[in-house]
Amino acid sequence: MQINRVVITGMGAVSPFGAGADKMYDSLCAGKTGVVNLKKEWQEIVSDLECWVGAPVIEELNEKKIPRRYRKLMGRTAILSYFAALEAIESAGITDEMLRSGEVGVCFGSSLGSIQSTAEFFSEIIRTSESHQLSSGMFFQVMSHTAAANLAHVFGITGRVLAANAACASSLQSIGVAYEQVRYGMADIMICGGAEELHAYTSTSFDIVQGTSTHYNDSPSDTPRPFDRDRDGTVCGEGAGCLIIESEESAKKRGATILAEIIGFQTSASGEHMSHSNAESIVSCMRKTLQSAGINPEDVDYINAHATATELGDLHEAQAIEEVFNGHKIPVSSLKGYMGHTLGASGALELIASVFMMRDQQILPTRNLSNPDDAAKNLRHVTSIEPAKLDIILKNSFAFGGINTALLIRSYKS
Amino acid sequence: MNDEMIMEKISRILVDEFEIEEDKITTEATLYDELGLDSLDGVDLIVMLENEFGFKVDRKQDESVIRAMRNVQHIVDFIKQKAA
Numbered sequence: 001m002q003i004n005r006v007v008i009t010g011m012g013a014v015s016p017f018g019a020g021a022d023k024m025y026d027s028l029c030a031g032k033t034g035v036v037n038l039k040k041e042w043q044e045i046v047s048d049l050e051c052w053v054g055a056p057v058i059e060e061l062n063e064k065k066i067p068r069r070y071r072k073l074m075g076r077t078a079i080l081s082y083f084a085a086l087e088a089i090e091s092a093g094i095t096d097e098m099l100r101s102g103e104v105g106v107c108f109g110s111s112l113g114s115i116q117s118t119a120e121f122f123s124e125i126i127r128t129s130e131s132h133q134l135s136s137g138m139f140f141q142v143m144s145h146t147a148a149a150n151l152a153h154v155f156g157i158t159g160r161v162l163a164a165n166a167a168c169a170s171s172l173q174s175i176g177v178a179y180e181q182v183r184y185g186m187a188d189i190m191i192c193g194g195a196e197e198l199h200a201y202t203s204t205s206f207d208i209v210q211g212t213s214t215h216y217n218d219s220p221s222d223t224p225r226p227f228d229r230d231r232d233g234t235v236c237g238e239g240a241g242c243l244i245i246e247s248e249e250s251a252k253k254r255g256a257t258i259l260a261e262i263i264g265f266q267t268s269a270s271g272e273h274m275s276h277s278n279a280e281s282i283v284s285c286m287r288k289t290l291q292s293a294g295i296n297p298e299d300v301d302y303i304n305a306h307a308t309a310t311e312l313g314d315l316h317e318a319q320a321i322e323e324v325f326n327g328h329k330i331p332v333s334s335l336k337g338y339m340g341h342t343l344g345a346s347g348a349l350e351l352i353a354s355v356f357m358m359r360d361q362q363i364l365p366t367r368n369l370s371n372p373d374d375a376a377k378n379l380r381h382v383t384s385i386e387p388a389k390l391d392i393i394l395k396n397s398f399a400f401g402g403i404n405t406a407l408l409i410r411s412y413k414s
Numbered sequence: 415m416n417d418e419m420i421m422e423k424i425s426r427i428l429v430d431e432f433e434i435e436e437d438k439i440t441t442e443a444t445l446y447d448e449l450g451l452d453s454l455d456g457v458d459l460i461v462m463l464e465n466e467f468g469f470k471v472d473r474k475q476d477e478s479v480i481r482a483m484r485n486v487q488h489i490v491d492f493i494k495q496k497a498a
Contacts, residue, residue, distance in 0.1 A: 068432070072454070073454075133465075136454040136458050
């Protein structure tokens with residue numbers, strides 16, 4: 001079987017800070033937050049939410065840039081995906097000819113299709129008991145693989161089109177699945193990542209399982225608080241993150257700039273609980289990721305944690321890191337305090353930030369971490385920007401469904 | 415309603431809802447090649463015409479006429495037939 005080295009050659013992001021990977025990273029470096037109070041917008045949709053904060057993409061995207069024949073089939077999830085993918089494709093120097101060659105594929109996920117479109121689609125049917133007035137394009141905005149399918153449509157992709165939809169692990173799992181496509185020779189190049197659209201209904205799904213932050217509605221910049229003793233739940237965010245990954249051979253052949261190498265990936269399930277994370281299965285996932293890359297725990301220079309600021313999620317991830325890295329004080333931080341939990345986009349956006357950290361040889365701290373919780377006291381927390389030798393970074397993402405994912409990147413050496 | 419009034423309403427729909435440039439819209443303009451519509455647009459256009467002109471399309475009965483529509487004049491003729 002053909003085994004390829006897999007490298008990252010392009011990145012694109014739409015985050016609560018706006019469109020552009022650089023804009024996201026600069027905002028993270030500046031310690032900004034995208035979390036705001038949305039009670040005014042949300043209370044007319046769901047009146048009894050406990051959490052009124054979220055991290056929306058406030059910047060208006062130039063949707064008219066997308067030709068109408070494509071745009072009419074896109075809800076917000078696909079539109080966010082489009083702008084992230086366009087930036088990634090352009091930054092990687094992928095030409096139209098390459099996109100249509102059959103050697104480029106897509107693997108892109110989200111928790112759901114467009115929630116706004118879903119709401120409109122079903123509310124019209126429920127209201128009228130008829131389907132006649134529904135726009136023909138709406139289903140394509142609603143369907144579970146709306147991001148992947150629309151990206152393939154708008155960019156003329158004729159290779160593999162996959163959608164690893166796994167809620168909050170969607171984008172890291174998509175990148176991992178895309179990595180496997182390239183590693184084992186199924187595709188030369190993959191456009192991969194994930195997206196999430198913020199809606200009152202999104203936050204509702206976390207509110208009803210008591211997973212949202214509820215004590216900081218009047219001070220949104222103070223939440224979420226990963227690993228902090230005063231954390232009280234997560235805050236939903238919005239965005240899309242996209243990476244272009246390809247075989248080393250493909251990248252070298254076309255003279256592409258290589259940003260980093262993906263060296264390991266694992267995804268697994270706890271097989272135990274739908275909404276709770278499970279430390280034991282996280283341990284297993286991280287260990288198998290390290291094994292897949294052929295490296296030891298002490299080789300990892302930094303862990304970009306999933307840590308969403310829920311009580312159990314942070315606790316289980318901290319326990320698992322402690323067990324896997326057993327005495328090796330690997331620096332750990334979570335980026336949820338800046339952008340909230342961008343769910344299906346989070347793995348990709350945080351991996352992009354990690355690639356930037358590797359470039360700049362510095363670690364961004366966990367925002368809002370003032371007093372580390374006793375449950376996470378043995379972690380080597382990063383609380384201010386730290387210069388560091390970053391050769392290997394581990395990225396974690398976990399999700400409802402008991403899903404675990406972990407992925408390793410390394411600075412590229414030919 | 416005369417042809418000119420019907421044409422004006424069709425044009426408004428094509429411009430407002432399908433973002434077609436007004437100067438491209440003539441009675442001879444072909445729906446798919448020249449105006450750039452596709453089969454999904456065709457489905458939406460029929461619903462919009464129903465709402466605008468107050469008739470109801472019978473999918474079985476009108477199917478062959480709708481399938482045969484190639485240009486804007488065909489739409490005008492269809493509306494006149496339905497409104498008659």
